[in-house]
Amino acid sequence: MDSPDLGKGRPDSTVICRCEEITLAEIMEAISRGARTLDAVKRQTRAGMGMCQGRTCHQAIVRLLAAAGRGPEQAGRPSIRPPVRPVLLEALDGGEGASTE
Amino acid sequence: MASADVIVVGAGVMGCSVAYYLARRSIRVLAIDRGSIGGEASSACDGYVVSQTKSPGAYLALALQSADMLRSLHVELDADVGYRQTGSLIVMRTESECDFMEAHTKALRLQGVSAALLSRDEVREEEPVLSGRLLGASLCPDDGTVDPLALTRALYVNATRLGARFLQGTSVTRVTARHGVWAVETSGGTYEAAAVVLAAGIGLPALMPGEGPRLSMNPLFGQLLVTERLPKVLRHCILDARYIALKHRRAGGGEDHDDPLGAGFGLEQTMHGNVLIGNTREAGKGDRTTSIRGVRAIARQAAEIAPFLRAVHIIRSFGGLRPYTADGMPLVGPVEGQPGLFLCGGHGSDGITLSPMSGKLLAEMLVSGETPAACSWFLPSRLSADARGSDGDPLRQGRKDEAINGLA
Numbered sequence: 113m114d115s116p117d118l119g120k121g122r123p124d125s126t127v128i129c130r131c132e133e134i135t136l137a138e139i140m141e142a143i144s145r146g147a148r149t150l151d152a153v154k155r156q157t158r159a160g161m162g163m164c165q166g167r168t169c170h171q172a173i174v175r176l177l178a179a180a181g182r183g184p185e186q187a188g189r190p191s192i193r194p195p196v197r198p199v200l201l202e203a204l205d206g207g208e209g210a211s212t213e
Numbered sequence: 214m215a216s217a218d219v220i221v222v223g224a225g226v227m228g229c230s231v232a233y234y235l236a237r238r239s240i241r242v243l244a245i246d247r248g249s250i251g252g253e254a255s256s257a258c259d260g261y262v263v264s265q266t267k268s269p270g271a272y273l274a275l276a277l278q279s280a281d282m283l284r285s286l287h288v289e290l291d292a293d294v295g296y297r298q299t300g301s302l303i304v305m306r307t308e309s310e311c312d313f314m315e316a317h318t319k320a321l322r323l324q325g326v327s328a329a330l331l332s333r334d335e336v337r338e339e340e341p342v343l344s345g346r347l348l349g350a351s352l353c354p355d356d357g358t359v360d361p362l363a364l365t366r367a368l369y370v371n372a373t374r375l376g377a378r379f380l381q382g383t384s385v386t387r388v389t390a391r392h393g394v395w396a397v398e399t400s401g402g403t404y405e406a407a408a409v410v411l412a413a414g415i416g417l418p419a420l421m422p423g424e425g426p427r428l429s430m431n432p433l434f435g436q437l438l439v440t441e442r443l444p445k446v447l448r449h450c451i452l453d454a455r456y457i458a459l460k461h462r463r464a465g466g467g468e469d470h471d472d473p474l475g476a477g478f479g480l481e482q483t484m485h486g487n488v489l490i491g492n493t494r495e496a497g498k499g500d501r502t503t504s505i506r507g508v509r510a511i512a513r514q515a516a517e518i519a520p521f522l523r524a525v526h527i528i529r530s531f532g533g534l535r536p537y538t539a540d541g542m543p544l545v546g547p548v549e550g551q552p553g554l555f556l557c558g559g560h561g562s563d564g565i566t567l568s569p570m571s572g573k574l575l576a577e578m579l580v581s582g583e584t585p586a587a588c589s590w591f592l593p594s595r596l597s598a599d600a601r602g603s604d605g606d607p608l609r610q611g612r613k614d615e616a617i618n619g620l621a
Contacts, residue, residue, distance in 0.1 A: 132485075145370075146381050152249035155256050155362055158485070163441055163528055193503050193530050198441060201490075202523035204512035 117179040118172055128176075129169040131162020139173060143180045149188040150174065163198060166190055216404035217243035217378070219579065220397050222385050222420060223413035225255035226361065226565055227557050229368035230572025231410050236375035238580055243406065244377060245399060247384040247416075251365035254414055254564060257501065257533025259437060259479055259489050260358040261450050262566050263301040265328055265351060266457050269320040271590050272542070276563065277326070279570035283359050286569060292367035295360025295484045302331075302340055302449040303457060304350045304478075304518060310454035311348055317457065318351045328353045340448055342521045351454075358450050358481050361565045368568075385413075388422050388554075395553055408553040408579060414536040417544070417558045422551065428596065429539050430559060433475070434498035435491060436507040436532040438515070440525045442486035453478040453518065456492075476510040478518055488525070490515045492562075493532070503530040537561045539596075545571050546578050546592040555579055556593045 124137035134157050142156035150166075153159055153173055160166030160173070170190055177187040195204075219235055221228045224246035232244045246252070262280045267273040283296050305311045318328040328351050336343060336350045373379065380401065387398040388409055395409040411420050418428040456477025475494030482488050493507045508530050515522045538544060538559035548554040557575045560567050578584055584592055 145373075146379060147249060148382055149249060152252065152381070155249065155251060156366060158362070161529075163526075165529060191501075194505070194508060195527060195530070198526040198528045200523065201438070201440070201512050201515060201525055201527050204438075204508055204527060205516045205523065 118175040119179060128172050129157070129159035129162065129166075131164050131168070132158045132160075134159040134169075136176075139176055143177060148177070148182055148186065150177070150190045151188065153177070154190065160190060215394070215406055217241045217406045219243075219408045219410060220245065220395065220404055220406040221410045221412055222388070222397065223411065223416065223558070224250050224369065224379055224381070225253055225412065225414060226251060226365045226368065226568040227255075227414070227560070227571060228410075228412035229365055229372060230568040231412055231557050231575050232372040232377045232379075232572075233368045233375070234572045234576035235579065236372045236377040238576055240576075240580070242372065242377035243380065243404060244372070245380045245383050245385055245397065245404070247382070249381050250369050250379065251362065254533040254535060255365050256362055257437075257531050258361055258435065258535075258562075258565060259481060259491050260295065260361050260483065260565060261301070261356075261452070261479065261481060262296070262359050263353070263356045263450055263452065264326045265301050265303050265318075265321060265353050265356065266452060266460065267563075268461055269324050271587070273321070273324055273326070275570055275591070276566055277324075279567050280357075282569040282573070283357075283364075283566070286364075286367075290367040290371050292363065292370065293484075294364040294367050296357060297359075297484060298355065298357040299481070300352060300354040300449045301356035302336070302343075302350045302352055302451045303454050304336070304343065304451060305348045305454045306346075306518075307348070307455075310458060313458045314351050314454045317461070321353075326353060327355060340451065342446055342519055343451070344518055344520055347518070352449075356450060358483070359565060360484055363484075364565065364568070368572075385420060388420055390422065390551065390553070393553075408555065410555040410557055410575060410579070412557040414558050414564075415534050417536070417556065422554065428544075431496065431537045431539065432498070432534040433537055433562070434493065434495040434501070434532055434534055435562065436493045436495075436503045436511065436530060437489055437491035438508060438511055438527050439529045439531070440488040440490070440522070441528055443482070443488060443525065444486070445482065446521070447480065447482040447488065451478075451480040451518070453514070474507055474510045476507075476514060478511075478514040480515065480519060487528075488522070490522070494535075494562075498534070501532050501534065503532050507532070535562045536564070542595075543567060543571065543591045544593045544596075545575055546584055546588060546594070549594045549597050
């Protein structure tokens with residue numbers, strides 16, 4: 113990951129978001145259509161909507177946005193929403209293990 | 214020089230739908246959004262296309278027409294918008310909910326909705342994962358769900374395919390009429406067009422030009438939970454009768470003053486396998502941050518109605534501000550006294566369902582210059598009529614009842 117242009121020379125079929133199986137080609141299409149932030153790419157492609165909530169792919173997408181002329185500042189941070197990690201629903205239900213407050 | 218024939222302000226599901234149906238009529242469209250495509254309420258909601266939650270009358274008729282469009286939209290948009298005819302189940306937990314649903318389903322059937330009441334055992338047969346403690350449910354096999362993200366994207370992509378242009382990350386600061394031309398001032402310069410459509414949801418009142426009728430929006434914040442992907446476990450969209458009873462008892466958004474979270478229960482499994490669990494209806498919330506109180510309220514109901522969910526992982530909470538107008542009815546059509554200015558917004562919690570029909574009707578009205586009498590209940594002109602008549606709720610409520618009872 114030395115080159116700022118992460119996508120250059122890689123096959124279109126490279127998987128960027130493992131959880132939702134979103135490829136480089138799909139990310140690049142969203143960017144070329146005008147997606148300029150992480151959240152915009154996410155809504156167009158579902159990248160970052162899976163089990164890990166973007167922990168794996170967000171950095172890669174920020175690099176792809178940067179290569180398209182969007183620095184990390186402009187790309188923005190993804191909107192963070194609870195829970196921080198996947199949690200069983202029963203833990204939120206006020207029953208045992210409810211220590212989220 | 215004109216930048217386009219029509220400028221659409223707001224590129225959520227409504228703005229994209231308006232842009233698409235205008236572009237289909239060879240109108241040159243420029244759509245402007247301060248954020249990204251469908252970045253606000255359109256991507257922070259469920260996808261229910263459910264007739265059973267609607268007030269019988271003109272409103273239900275509009276929802277049924279729009280649902281019909283959603284069924285076949287994938288053909289003309291050449292994209293899977295995620296429409297699935299899952300059927301809907303409205304579950305009942307108290308005797309008073311059963312009484313309400315008996316009367317409600319009767320009214321729905323009079324309008325051709327095939328809603329039928331199920332016994333406790335029949336509910337278990339239809340949806341085995343639901344709690345055995347439910348008293349019953351009403352089933353409408355014609356209802357379904359759509360993927361809000363996929364729908365918004367498909368309308369946007371098709372609008373651009375037909376020549377519409379979209380400016381993202383561009384804030385509209387002012388909309389004014391100058392010598393018969395509309396000027397839209399933005400963070401990226403001024404654009405001109407013969408007509409402007411404001412489709413900016415809760416941002417609509419701030420964009421109204423000075424002399425227009427005063428608009429207000431009373432957004433309700435809806436929080437949802439999303440689970441990990443699961444194998445197919447749910448057959449239907451599932452909602453609770455309490456939510457519908459509340460919604461219909463009140464004008465406007467139907468906030469529940471006894472429960473500030475207004476939590477109504479809803480459950481659906483998306484085309485991707487995630488289960489969406491919702492929805493709170495909170496008044497007076499200014500941002501989209503979810504709260505532990507809201508999350509807990511939803512989780513509690515989910516555990517009660519569908520106990521299997523207790524052992525399922527929640528991966529995210531999210532929420533959107535639903536744009537409710539003062540009388541709870543959408544605003545679709547021209548603004549009186551401001552030739553060339555149109556509104557398309559204020560659809561409350563039904564924006565996704567109503568988007569195709571609203572965009573299509575708006576495009577028809579804009580091109581023909583005519584407003585069919587059957588549309589009168591959702592035309593913006595009703596607001597000026599209200600202002601002339603009285604300032605109180607009774608008139609608005611009367612208007613709503615009229616709309617509900619007077620089937621177009």
